[in-house]
Amino acid sequence: MKIGDMSEKYVSSTEERITDAGFNNSSVKMLESGTLLYSIFASIGAVSILKIPATTNQAIAGLKIKDDSLDRDFLYHYLKSRESISKSSGRGAAQNNINLTILRNMQVTLPSIEIQRSIVRNLEMISNQVTIAESHLMDLDALVKSRFVDMFGDPIINPKNWQTKRLESMGELKNGVNFKSVDNGYEVKCLSVRDFKDKYSIDDMSQIGTVSLNGRPNASQMLKNGDIVFVRSNGNKALVGRCLAVFPKDEKLTFSGFCIRFRIESNDINLDYFLNCMKSDSMRKAMIGRGANIQNLSQAILSKLSIPIPPLSLQQEFVDFARQVNKSRFVAQQQIEKLQMLYDSLAQEYFGD
Structure with missing residues (x-):
């Protein structure tokens, strides 16, 4: 089990397997079905429940319920709320770690089992609505x-033999800013991996967190309208290569070192066409880098990608269609965000800070 496998509440399959020989000659443990999984570094705070016996890599802790006064689903939502609360607190563009000692010493306030189950029912009701809205969003993405x-x-x-150009010939690539939690002196909004979700673009800067840096980023690390940002590195392989367009307007916005910015400088390609090209399944596969626990995408990989360049009139025809679909997509995304805000609000009410 890796963090990338923890995309849903219940997990019943894994991308990788370990042999009997590998298992018997290592320190890993077999976790029972029903074990609660919690990621402790890289994509910190991901939570799932095992539906099969499985081992995990070192980024995941397995929690077995020992106390009958604790409902497993209550603990699932409690730990999930820790992630939501930490995200809403501002910082967090850098990947942080916790250790097993911190996890073991975490204090959990336990109401009666009846109240726990009532809380679970309320939160599950919202989670189920989010799942339905996300399914609708995926249908719209599939249509485009x-x-x-x-x-x-x-x-x-490229079966239609369009002219192609390397990405490096069509614009500029730049890695984001790296910083530490102790840095301070310059406050600025910072686009991070957690802001991507399934968004096509971002123009509402109120949703972007602020970070402290030792100094002002250089001009090339500040984002402009129409810049496209890629996820460069993440513990969840499925997120690597994900991209979106940003429109900060007049607000100052930089981007995390776990991202790469691409700025189009060619008149041969439409921004929306390019964005959809980079979001295609085959292009995403071509982007995925190599790594152990954290997968990586590099400027070198991106720069060598060959991009088909159809006539601008045909690109525009597709863009007009995609924009119509994106109106419905925007409504679905807004619904998801409102439901998530409701979930976070209730979780904060139930579990506190």
């Missing part, structure tokens, strides 16, 4: 991807 392939073909295979 299907239209893209119909019009242009797979961008890696």
Whole structure:
């Protein structure tokens, strides 16, 4: 089990397996079905429940319930709320770690088992609505991807033999800022991996957290309208290569060192066409780098990607279609965000700070 496998509440499959020989000659333990999983570094705070016996890598702790006065689903939502509360507190663009000692000593206030189960029912009701809205969002994404392939073909295979250009010839790539929790002196909004979610673009800066840096980032590390930002590194392999467009308008906005910024400098390509091209499944596969626990995407990998360049009139035809779908997508995304805010508000009420 890796963090990338923990995308849903219940986990019943893994991307990788360990052999009997590997298991018998290592220190890993087999966790029972029903064990609660909690990530303790990289993508800190991810929570899931095992539905199968499994081992985990070192980024995940397994929690077995020993006390009948504790409902497992209550603990699941309690730990999930820790992630939500920490995200809403401001900082957090850098990847932090906790250790087993901190986890073992975490204090959990336990109401009666009846109250615990009532809390679970309320939070599960919201979570289920989020799942439905996310499913609708995926259907809309699939519609746009299907239209893209119909019009242009797979961008890696390029079956329609469009002219291609390397990404490095069409714009500028730049890594984000690195900083430590002790840095201070210059406050600035900072786009981080957690801001990406399934968004197509971001233009509301009120949702972006602020970080403290030792000094002002240089001009190339400040984002401009129409910049496209990629996830460069994350413990969850599924997030690497994810991208979105940003429109900070007049606000100062930088971006985390776990991201790469691309700024289009070519007149041959439409921003929305390019963004959808980079979001295609085959292009995402071409982007994924190599790594152990944290997967990596580099400027070198991005710069060598060949991008098909159809006529601008055809690009615009696709963009017009995608924008119509994105109106429905925006509504679905707003619904998800409102539901998540409701979940976070209730979780804070139930579990406190």
